[in-house]
Amino acid sequence: MEAVVRRLTRADLPQYAALSAFAFQVDEQAQRGALRLLPPVALGAFTPDGDRLLAALRIWPFLAYFQGRPVPTGGVASVASWPEVRRQGLVGRLIRESLELMRAEGQAVSALYPFSYPFYRRYGWDLAFTQTLYQIPMGELDAFRRPPGGHFRPAEPDDLPALDALYRRFVRRWNGPLLRESSWWQQRVLNHPGRPAPGIGARRTVLWEDDHRLRAYVVYGFQSPDPQVPAAEQRLLRVYDWAVEDGGAFRALLSFLVQHDSMAATLILPAPSDWDFLPLLVNLRVEVQKKAGAMLRIIDMDRFLQQVVPPRPPVAPFGDDGSPLPEAVELEVEDELAPWNRGRWLLPLGPGPAQALPPDEPGPSGRGRPRLAGSIQVWSQVLSGYLPALQAWHLGLLTLVDPEAADPANPEPGTDPSDDPMGVDGPLRRRERLLRAFDRRLGLRATYLPDFF
Structure with a gap:
């Protein structure tokens, strides 16, 4: 008999948490907690009697900026199936039915991060986002060591509205950035979405204010490629999220990051694909990587x-x-x-x-x-x-x-x-x-x- 496909209910979340924890090798209790706090719109394929979950996917109901306007967007994520039922067409059926579901929900476009680009091309998605990763030795930022005016300070819970306002002003110049809700900020940006891997430290958020105005923020942390050798000369300073008001604010951000030169040897800085940081550097022999990111599909x-x-x-x-x-x-x-x-x-x-x-x-x-x-x-x-x-x-x-x-x-x-x-x-x-x-x-x-x- 054919599997039954339907939307998941709250009663199905424990099964979905167990499936996701196994498929992505993460903690099951953490998955249950995340699903309780951020219950998704999800589709599942069940055994014909409707009791056992065989495969599932999640659809985040996002708003994303396109041409400066928020457009309803479906974020497909956590696509998983148990190994014993793989390659039986269950995931493909879920994906096909998700198209009709997203259209019914008013979502004009869908984005996802693939485990395989060829797999999702078969269903109409294709690469639409790339990111440029700059791996910059701290010594190449000597020109920014002098602190700017204004002042830096750690972010506090009450700063979230100002953080979000600066983020929105910054990202509206591109197509695709998400409008972040408070829960998304707290659980997906400012903190680790799951248990950090070995060698990855906690995230820290710092603001730069000038003339009583928030003009830059950065979310960053440290990473040791070899957790057994946590020496500063091997440690990376990794930026996870940032936004600036203008070029002066970006230079101020670099002046803050270079102050960590005694704690890390290299800065890992992500940037939009159409931004080039090389003109700022004295020695241009730095590692620059263009990284394929999310795929996109027009739903309607x-x-x-x-x-x-x-x-x-x-x-x-x-x-x-x-x-x-x-x-x-x-x-x-x-x-x-x-x-x-x-x-x-x-x-x-x-x-x-x-x-x-x-x-x-x-x-x-x-x-x-x-x-x-x-x-x-x-x-x-x-x-x-x-x-x-x-x-x-x-x-x-x-x-x-x-x-x-x-x-x-x-x-x-x-x-x-x-x-x-x-x-x-x-x-x-x-x-x-x-x-x-x-x-x-x-x-x-x-x-x-x-x-x-």
Whole structure:
């Protein structure tokens, strides 16, 4: 008989805690406590009689910033099954049913941290967040040793509203950061979400105030790669979370971190993928690692377009050389598991919202409109701001059908035939110009997700 899939109730939480503790090799009592404090929306697959939990996943009901606005987001986490029932399709069934559940809950997009990127690509998620990790010897921060004005102090419980306000001001410039509730701050950011591994110390939060205003904070701790040899010359100072008001506040933060040079030899500092710290350093021979992070999936294409793509373009609807552009571009989406996402949308390059096209409307070839076609995976990357459409096209992830570029009677304006004797550059330049205009029309911010779940 087939397994029964349903939402978990509080009565199921002990079984879920036992399954999660085994799957992720963590303390079961701690799992029970976390589930009691932060009960999740969860789906489970049970034996046909409904008694024994075989597999489960959790869906965090987040709000995440996209284009500066909070968008309902489903955070898929704690996907687990008992070893004796693995590779029987239970997890795949849970994931497919989670799509309908998240859509019913009004969540336009979903994020997750995968155990395997290829596994979740099969279900429509794809990489949308990277993080840059700087491993900086403390000696390279000598220029910041002089303390700035203002003052540093340890954070206290009453500081949480001010911490959250600074965090929100800082992260709204990216797409993807979570709006944190007080319980999330306490249990997932300021403290360890579980028992620390050997060699990892407690977290500490310090604020920097100037002119009676909170302008920076940092959550950090120490880590010894070899717990048996906790010498300072091998110890790492690891930053877990930080936010600053401006460049002066960031320099103040570095001046605080370098004061730990007698306690640690190296600073591990995470940064958004579009921030480059190398210009601040004297010796640029530091280790910089680009780390793949969370995956993203659009759950409801129509809802996501309405919430994220502005109805008016941030710039005038002309090519980067001043040439005229088509009035609109068609977006074609293929989604094997979410049939409500399959279809075409019309996005004006000038003012106007994106709108779904009727299924029976003829294709773009007869109207001269360009069409961009791709899977839900690549559209999740492009429309989140992680991957520009031009780059996705150059990588072969998006297909562009442009009737004008394919017309040999419509040459590139201003092109000297002697510069292009084979006649191939004109259509290429036309497509690139169109895709650059499409990216400018979207005006999307880069992605960043500092939280782990």
